Amino acid sequence: MRIESIRLKNYKSFRNATMADMPDLCVIVGANGTGKSTLFGVFGFLKDCLLHNVSRALQPRGGFKELLSRGADPSEGIEIEIKFRMEIAGIERLVTYGLHLGEERGRPVVLHEVLRYKRGRYGSPFHFLDFRKGAGYAISNEEDFNRPDEDLDREEQKVSPDTLAISGLGQFERFKAANAFRQLIENWHVSDFHINQARGSKDAVGVDEHLSETGDNLQLVARNLYENHRDIFNDLLESMRRRVPGVSSVTPKLTEDGRLLLQFQDGAFKDPFIDRYVSDGTIKMFAYLVLLHDPRPHPLLCVEEPENQLYPKLLGELAEEFREYAHRGGQVLVSTHSPDFLNSLELDEVFWLRKRDGYSEIMRAKDDPQVSAYMAAGDQMGYLWKQGFFTGVDPQ
Structure with missing residues (x-):
């Protein structure tokens, strides 16, 4: 559908x-x-x-x-x-x-x-x-x-x-x-991810299959993947290792008082770090991978500005993760201000909004002859956006 x-x-x-x-x-x-x-x-x-x-x-x-x-x-x-x-x-x-x-x-x-x-x-x-x-x-x-x-x-x-x-x-x-x-x-599902809500230990009672809008159940969803979908969790970890240098594993850890937290293992150190002490970008990338490796994709997933807190070079691979999720059956809508994210997109995947006489209009990139011609010649979408070829949209 x-x-x-x-x-x-x-x-x-x-x-x-x-x-x-x-x-x-x-x-x-x-x-x-x-x-x-x-x-x-x-x-x-x-x-x-x-x-x-x-x-x-x-x-x-x-x-x-x-x-x-x-x-x-x-x-x-x-x-x-x-x-x-x-x-x-x-x-x-x-x-x-x-x-x-x-x-x-x-x-x-x-x-x-x-x-x-x-x-x-x-x-x-x-x-x-x-x-x-x-x-x-x-x-x-x-x-x-x-x-x-x-x-x-x-x-x-x-x-x-x-x-x-x-x-x-x-x-x-x-x-x-x-x-x-x-x-x-x-x-x-609309992702309104809040890093502070995703950090820290959480009550380990229950099983959560889907990441919440804010990400406040990240530990529970990660544990569900770890215990019930180990092959998917291993694929997720492999993606994490490629995108965040040093992170060799992530493990859901049950504490003595019945709480659940995430331990991030850096290959350079013997002891793991708990999620409270890892970077915002690391937490956010792990949360996105948990969301996008959901065994039962949402029929429609909306994410606003996924580039926030992420290193620019990671955005191309994140775009590919979104595309793979969509091909598994969950249509994806993303809004972005990032040229690096746009550079990984195809012509028919991009729309832009502009205001005319106070009202919003929706433009499709592949309907613009100039943008289509430049893309056919090998240009990338993010560069075209920065150079002002999206009529009515100026990122400056």
């Missing part, structure tokens, strides 16, 4: 923008304030809408009027459209999820929610889920492609006007596309 495109209308700085033809590894460049965090925040907003409702999701974001683009007519509402590819009945299909939000009598409402894709090679996409203001239907036997459209089983449903229909229906496997989209949003 892979996201093909995202379209935003009247969503904060994105008055009308589309990010199309998204690759497995998608890297976004832009000056401060151009909308990189806003773009990543779309998934967090959808997740909050899914787990709670639109009203609850809007509260920490300042309400409907703060999410609405400046100068936009409130009657137009906010639109989010995501297209993704998934296999249904043995055929890969392009599925569209559309969400149109508005406000009535000061309260948020789902004006329209739709999930659609083509049943056959020809014709218009069929609506398998279609709700307006809390009332609508979902098709319960969508994989029965031998039946004509009019014979499909429609389940009429009612939900609260500020609740996503996919929130409930997506829990049932018989609603194939709705279930897949719900799992995508529920299991997406």
Whole structure:
């Protein structure tokens, strides 16, 4: 399952923008304030809408009027459209999820929610889920492609006007596309790594399979890999040795008081160092490798500015780690300001954001004739960015 495109209308700085033809590894460049965090925040907003409702999701974001683009007519509402590819009945299909939000009598409402894709090679996409203001239907036997459209089983449903229909229906496997989209949003991961939270001993109770957003469970996840996925942990250590000179091993250590910490062994010394005394860059690189060697990759992984605290020469190899993670099944979105990271990327992996008349626009590197020509001639993306070939973006 892979996201093909995202379209935003009247969503904060994105008055009308589309990010199309998204690759497995998608890297976004832009000056401060151009909308990189806003773009990543779309998934967090959808997740909050899914787990709670639109009203609850809007509260920490300042309400409907703060999410609405400046100068936009409130009657137009906010639109989010995501297209993704998934296999249904043995055929890969392009599925569209559309969400149109508005406000009535000061309260948020789902004006329209739709999930659609083509049943056959020809014709218009069929609506398998279609709700307006809390009332609508979902098709319960969508994989029965031998039946004509009019014979499909429609389940009429009612939900609260500020609740996503996919929130409930997506829990049932018989609603194939709705279930897949719900799992995508529920299991997406944004890395907001905090080194101070990753350091130190942690309570050893329980087993954590996935690294948390802040990295505060790094020790528990490392222990899970060490004890239950030793081959993966050994591959991780080999990558660590190549990237951090001197580090020969990392071992999760259980203390006498039932706490868990990480010991880093430097080949030049007999005794290991605990994680409290190793460098920020070493901790961060190890955390990224733990994240990217996850035995069950997140369907969507978002990382903002991974270059912070890392030595520039490490960024090319880190980019390759992100690419390998994406090829294992977890699509990756990364924002960066680093030319060294960009230099390791391919033409179709890079997008940039720019502001025009106060609103954010999304540009694709491979659609720019000049950038494409320079890359074909052997130039590297980071150098082109520094030299000002990304129109509307100036890193100086």
